[in-house]
Amino acid sequence: MIFIVTFGDTIYMSYFYNEIKKMKAIIRTAIASDSSAILSLIKELALFEKEPESVKLIESDIKKYGFGTTPLFRCLVAELQHKVIGMALFYPRFSTWKGPTFHLEDLIVSEIYKGRGYGTQLYSAFIRDAYDLGVQRIEWNVLDWNIPAIRFYENSGAIVLQDWKTVQMDAQAMKNYLAKNK
């Protein structure tokens, strides 16, 4: 009896799981109460990028910078059965050649939900937003060892620039520089 029920459950769960796999996520603009879910996704990506200790932000920072009076970013979230399972976080930049552009800072789908098209849904929604607002270019960064991501971007019509490098200086280095160059 127990066996039969378990067997039935397994069939049911398998059916249910396949139905979930086929489901499209709901893509919507993030609100302040998504801050905790957004931070969880950011931490998950940092772990994937092998720098889990690099995330210095806490939930109140996400609230403050994303949903205050002058937001520093916009965020779209992918929701599945009332759970945020992915996000696209971006903000305006300015090209002195082209004019206003958007920068996609993070495109994240939680590990167990990968491979079901939610990343593509978020990516498309971001491109739609940018295009509708008339920005002349969108851009983002990718790790050169993340070959699946590079292939995905190139297949979508994006170009990976080969001759540009990113330069960064953190607050401590800024302080050191200023002390030496008064």
Place this chain on the structure above:
Amino acid sequence: MIFIVTFGDTIYMSYFYNEIKKMKAIIRTAIASDSSAILSLIKELALFEKEPESVKLIESDIKKYGFGTTPLFRCLVAELQHKVIGMALFYPRFSTWKGPTFHLEDLIVSEIYKGRGYGTQLYSAFIRDAYDLGVQRIEWNVLDWNIPAIRFYENSGAIVLQDWKTVQMDAQAMKNYLAKNK
């Protein structure tokens, strides 16, 4: 007689030129009436970067995006004898690891004024601004063949990231993508 005057002029001009070479530029925040000078510098840099035809902006765009009600960038200019001879153009970005950052889009000194420290003056003023405003990181891009620039940045304490690539999609590619992914 003409020879003597010319000789005297040459000495005078040489003295005068050396004095100019020693002069520090005045660094100030750009205003709307600098738009024409800013655009000239942008075009000069595009020529140096071997893409002179890539500058699509016109003077009114600089005015609109830089000095309108919601500016998309800030700009410091270096002025020498009432002439703008360089600029540092930057805007806020947001790191999901660190929080608010600044992006230095362009650091330009007009060709004939190079090598006299005006670039360093602008660079220092930008770093001072960013540090005083409490941003956690500044960043920018550099062409990998621009070795003097890379050395300058590294000597100043900045780090050139080796494993990140920039990905871009222009408006036409966005349009094509959206047509295929409805």
